[in-house]
Amino acid sequence: MPKVKVPRKSTFIDMTAMCDVASLLLTFFILTSNFTQKEPVIVATPPSISQIKIPESNIMQVLIGKQGKVFFGIDGNDKRAELLKKMADVYHLSFTKEQIKRFSVVNSFGVPIEKLKYFIDMKPEDRDKDVNNPGMPIDSMDNQFKEWVRYAKIVNPKITIAIKADSGTPFPFIKRVLKTMDELKEYRFNLITAMEEEPKI
Numbered sequence: 001m002p003k004v005k006v007p008r009k010s011t012f013i014d015m016t017a018m019c020d021v022a023s024l025l026l027t028f029f030i031l032t033s034n035f036t037q038k039e040p041v042i043v044a045t046p047p048s049i050s051q052i053k054i055p056e057s058n059i060m061q062v063l064i065g066k067q068g069k070v071f072f073g074i075d076g077n078d079k080r081a082e083l084l085k086k087m088a089d090v091y092h093l094s095f096t097k098e099q100i101k102r103f104s105v106v107n108s109f110g111v112p113i114e115k116l117k118y119f120i121d122m123k124p125e126d127r128d129k130d131v132n133n134p135g136m137p138i139d140s141m142d143n144q145f146k147e148w149v150r151y152a153k154i155v156n157p158k159i160t161i162a163i164k165a166d167s168g169t170p171f172p173f174i175k176r177v178l179k180t181m182d183e184l185k186e187y188r189f190n191l192i193t194a195m196e197e198e199p200k201i
Contacts, residue, residue, distance in 0.1 A: 054190055058158045060149070061108060061192075064165040068173030069135030072148050073108025079155050080104045086151045087113060095120075110135045113144055138176055146180045153186075161189035 063071035074080060081104040088095055091113050095103070099120045110133045111119045119127060126132060138145040152159060161181070165174050181189060 052190070054162050054192065055160055058156060058160055060152050060159045060161045062145075062149075062161065062163045062177060063108060063110075064163070064169050064173055064177060065135070066166040066168045067135075068169060068176075069110055069133065070138050070145055070173075070177060071108045071110035071133070072136055072145060073106070074152050074156065074159065076156070077104040079152075080106070083148075083152055083155045086155065087147065090147060090151070093117075109133075112137050112142075138180060143180060145177070146184060149180065149184055149186070153184075161186060162192050163189055164192035 057075060060072075060074045063073075065071070074083065081100050084095060084100055084103050087093075093113065093116075095117065099117060102120050103116075106120070106127070109116075109119060109127075112134070115134075119132065122132065136145045136148070137143065149161075163174075163177060165177075181187070
């Protein structure tokens with residue numbers, strides 16, 4: 001007598017709960033993540049075993065590229081807008097409301113103040129081009145970097161200075177930045193480095 005075959009039924013797994021958990025996790029990570037701000041130049045920092053963390057707010061970042069180009073930036077859209085107005089008064093320049101608004105979202109830049117209007121009016125993708133980032137003047141005849149630092153401290157007295165230099169940057173360029181800090185009597189600042197494992201004793 002032939003065996004009775006039981007019809008096979010396809011298994012069904014309810015994925016609703018899994019999808020809910022996945023979307024909740026994704027939302028959580030998006031809302032709690034701090035996205036890395038795009039920098040105008042790639043800087044390979046030297047290694048260090050220091051474990052001091054740079055604060056996430058009230059920060060002034062000074063970037064020094066491999067060719068010695070200096071870039072400057074502070075956080076806070078309202079602080080950037082206020083800083084630009086002060087610098088415009090110092091150098092007798094005028095910026096439109098639209099230009100001030102566009103500048104307030106620029107993370108960091110490295111152009112002479114006289115070319116800043118042209119830089120602000122560029123498309124964001126054009127600002128990243130190396131030809132449009134000649135670096136901020138920092139020589140003894142025209143030390144615009146000094147004025148940016150001076151007025152950034154006025155705009156935000158609680159600001160923390162962080163210097164990030166490439167491991168291949170010649171020391172005279174870094175010394176020039178440190179000399180400017182000395183002239184401004186700014187003796188407390190952080191050097192951003194890559195994390196290295198502590199030597200085992």
